[in-house]
Amino acid sequence: QVQLVESGGGLVKPGGSLRLSCAASGFTFSDYYMSWIRQAPGKGLEWVSYISSSGSTIYYADSVKGRFTISRDNAKNSLYLQMNSLRAEDTAVYYCAREAGICWGQGTLVTVSS
Amino acid sequence: DIVMTQTPLSLSVTPGQPASISCKSSQSLLHSDGKTYLYWYLQKPGQSPQLLIYEVSNRFSGVPDRFSGSGSGTDFTLKISRVEAEDVGVYYCMQSIQLPITFGQGTRLEIK
Numbered sequence: 001q002v003q004l005v006e007s008g009g010g011l012v013k014p015g016g017s018l019r020l021s022c023a024a025s026g027f028t029f030s031d032y033y034m035s036w037i038r039q040a041p042g043k044g045l046e047w048v049s050y051i052s053s054s055g056s057t058i059y060y061a062d063s064v065k066g067r068f069t070i071s072r073d074n075a076k077n078s079l080y081l082q083m084n085s086l087r088a089e090d091t092a093v094y095y096c097a098r099e100a101g102i103c104w105g106q107g108t109l110v111t112v113s114s
Numbered sequence: 115d116i117v118m119t120q121t122p123l124s125l126s127v128t129p130g131q132p133a134s135i136s137c138k139s140s141q142s143l144l145h146s147d148g149k150t151y152l153y154w155y156l157q158k159p160g161q162s163p164q165l166l167i168y169e170v171s172n173r174f175s176g177v178p179d180r181f182s183g184s185g186s187g188t189d190f191t192l193k194i195s196r197v198e199a200e201d202v203g204v205y206y207c208m209q210s211i212q213l214p215i216t217f218g219q220g221t222r223l224e225i226k
Contacts, residue, residue, distance in 0.1 A: 035215070045155075045163065045206055047215035059213045095162060100210040101155060102174075104162040 002026040002103045004096050009108030016086050016112070022079040022096030022105055030054075030074035033099055036081050038092035039107075048094070049081065064090075086112045116141050116209050120218035128226045133194040135221045137207035142187045144211075151211040154183055154192045157220075158203040166205075167192065199225055 008020040020036070036048040049070040050059045058070055069082040079096050093107040117140040127133045143150045154167040165174045167183035170190060180195040194201060202225055207218040 044204075044220045045157075045208075045217040047217070050213065050215070061214050100215050101153060101163065101208065102165055102168075104164070106162055 002098070004098065004103060004105035006094065006096050006105040006108040009094065009110045011111045011113065012086055013114050014087060014112055017082070017084045018086065018110060020081040020083065020094055020096075020108060020110070022081075024077045024079065024096075024098070027098070029072075029077040034072060034079045035097045035100055036070060036079075036094060037097055037101065037104075038090075038094045038110075040089075040092045043092075046092075047100075051079070083110070086110075088112050115214055116143075116212055116216050118207055118209055118216050118218040120205075120207055120221050122221060123219060124222045124224070126224050126226050127194075127197040129199060130196050133197050133201075133223060135192045135205055135207075137185075137190045137192070137218050139188045139190075139209055141212070143190075143209050144187060150186065151209055152183075152185070152190050153208045153210065154181075155206045155208065156201070156203050157206065158200075161203075163206065197223070197225070201225075 003025045005023045033052050035050050038046050038048050051070045055072050067085045071080045091112050093109050095104050095107045097104045119138045121136045143152045150170045152170045155163040157163040166177050171183045182193050184191050204220040204222050206220050
């Protein structure tokens, strides 16, 4: 069955970096665009970034533009989010999702705190 | 950005009774391809969101038929014909016709 498994979250100081990964299985990964969506503690859902199936088209929310980089490796069925210059307001559970949310991973928690 | 506005923000329903959630978008979600890019999700306590309805009215695989979606243009509704205890959680509408993808604020459903 379709499965998305995120990893790479953790505690990081403001200004630091983290790289999130999402391992996909159960579908032809290279056929679908993928998204990162986050949820701050006790808050709603916020779309973060989009990457097309080939990786040639990428979009970011204004709140992360210039700091986050989305990428994918279709040979490894994997999606990534490189997060730099992290801020307290980036604290959230980060979900990878197929397309805009046909299916979601379990999420990985990123905490930005000194 | 397209703003998605849900009402009500919370709902308390007796099991077996119906429930309805409204979602209004600041722009039409009807694409030139004829599809309307409006989705409904349920996030149960402690879980990831799960897709209920795609493109306004299509139930996703495995979603019970007590859930239905309707609407057009900028006004949409999610209805639960008979609420069950397992329907507890937060319901979100979402648009993907235009980037950035945006979500409604969420509607919390509780059981009386």
